[in-house]
Amino acid sequence: MPEFPYSRLRRWPDVEADNLQAYDATDLLLVDRALALAAERGIDGSQIAVIGDEYGAITLALTDAGMRGIRVHQDLATGRRALTRNATELGIDGFAAHELDAALLDGARVVLLQLPKALAELEEIADAVARWAAPDPVLVAGGRVKHMTLAQNEALGRSFGVVQAQRAERKSRLIVASEPREVPVALPFPVTAQHEGLTLVAHGGAFAGARLDIGTRVLLDVLGGSRGGASQTPWRVIDLGCGTGALAVSYALAHPEAEVIATDRSAAAVASARATAAANGVDERVTVTHDDAGSELPDGWADVVMLNPPFHLGTSIHSGAATRLFEAAARLLRPGGELFTVFNSSLGYRAELTRIVGDTEQLHRTPKFTVTRSIRR
Template sequence: MPEFPYSRLRRWPDVEADNLQAHDATDLLLVERALALDVPGSETVVIGDEYGAISLALTAAGRRGIRVHQDLATGRRALARNAEELGSGGFTPHELDEGLLAGAQLVLLQLPKALAELEEIADAVARWAAPDVVLVAGGRVKHMTLAQNEVLGRSFARVQAQRAERKSRLLVASEPLPVPESPPFPVTARHGDLVLVAHGGAFAGSRLDIGTRVLLEVLDLGGPQLRRTEVTRAENERNGGESSRSSGVVNGGRRVLDLGCGTGALAASWALAHPRDRVVATDRSAAAVASARATASANGVADRVEVTHDDAGSALAAGSFDTVLLNPPFHLGASVHTGAATRLFEAAARLLRPDGELFTVYNSSLGHRAEMSRLIGPTDQLRRTPKFTVTRTVRRP
């Protein structure tokens, strides 16, 4: 059997750089373990295959009918692109549901960063896969903890850690335990008037992360720049001005985008505070999208908040938003990398109408202000704490 060409895999449309690869040693270990087991492709499930290294290597080896779940829209597009490039097929994409796991004998998992996400996945496997299913989970040793074994142990009677190889390790879980009547996720929490609903893979879970909290405080207080904007728009509407109609405003309200929405805290809060506005929330994480939809419903604003699974708003029309809200990430997987934030700034520049506004919160140690000024337009600081900075950027004409 010819060796699979891992080096030809690309991360696109995710950030690409010399220190970022489309496969790692964990992918290879999972593929090797799967090939050593006599499990048909139709009874094999792959979860968390970032760019297709596991799925495509197995299909190239003749394992057809593999079911695949990827949380990230970027991963889904990369898998499709890599499959086309290599002329490979034989897999079907699924969400994390019964259709993905029904009858599965073997589940291969790239361990997620969040224990809550691992808990939701382990419960789903124990709940829907075959009674004799084997879950093989792998990760880089430096990112693995005993807590991962403990989480798997809540859903499986046997969890065995394998010997580390090439700085990666596999955990083999078998003998699924009885599952509770209801899945452990999503979970719900109230924060004042705001209700957050979160699946395991959503950033910060049902907590209100501190960066979002700072941005919400600034928006709720109505800083001077925001207040001037509100007054100007109100005057334009009273005077029959054209600004609202020419900027894509619906029924006198603004079009607002929560870019990288997570659980939808910003989108739901804005919709609650501004009932005339129409809000779109988008995220590349399927878990975040499911959470944001549930959050919008829990707060009674589902009719005014549209949630989409997308890569940096790539499916949204250019110049179609008056306001963008953004709490950008500073990690790509386990790597600290500002490329993810840059892609979102570029997206905001494309999606905002001329003179539209971007409100951003970010770690004060990062030099995002200069980058936003370069990519989008003049950027002013609204608040700075020892940890976070909130800015307002106006899209240049």
């Protein structure tokens, strides 16, 4: 069998750069272990589930090797689009996409996982596998050694009786979990927390969980003051990269006449934001979409865009993620519309915001965060 052409995979529509590629050594280790387990246990692709396959390397390599019927869950909209694009480019089909639910895992005997950054996300995934997979599943989780911690083993151990770390290879390591424990009747996620009149609901993969992160809190404080004397409340507002929906829901609560859209590329964030909107009684006025940088929203629609951009791409620090969102905001705003952005003060995005969006002023600055307002030219 010819070797799978990993080098032909692309990250598109995610950021592409010389130091970023669409696969890593962990993907290769997971594929090799899956093929070995399939031969050892006599299983086919319909009994394999893949979670966290960033750009499709695991799913496509296994399908190309004859493991048809694989079920795959990717949290990010960019990953889902990349998988579809890479599959089309390579002429591969025979797999099915799912959310993180019973349909993904029903009857699965081998589950492959690219370890997520957040322990809460790992806990939710481990519980799902123990809850919904076959009675004898093997969960094979992998990651780059430099990003792995003992806390990940402990998180897996809460859902599995046996957790064994494997020998590191090519700076990656696999953890094999088996013998699922009895799961609680109630699902452990989403979780809920109260914040001064705002209820936040969060799945494990949502940034900051049910906490109100510091950057969002700073931006909310500035928004409350900066628009207090405005002559006209904006009717159309977008929370770009909404996370759990704190900005969108807070705005909807303060401005009942506004039309608010919250959008995020993370499925966990979208599920959380929808639950947050419902918990605060504004789900009929806040529309939440799973999208890549608001790509499905119309140009020039918004009067205001609110943005708390990430500065990581996976485990890599890269400014490209914020730049794409700045460009999206410029497209989504009407001329004269306002972009409110909060970012780590050390990043100094003001010049870039001026270049991409329009005149940008600093509204507030702390030792850690800066809030700016950009007027769409």
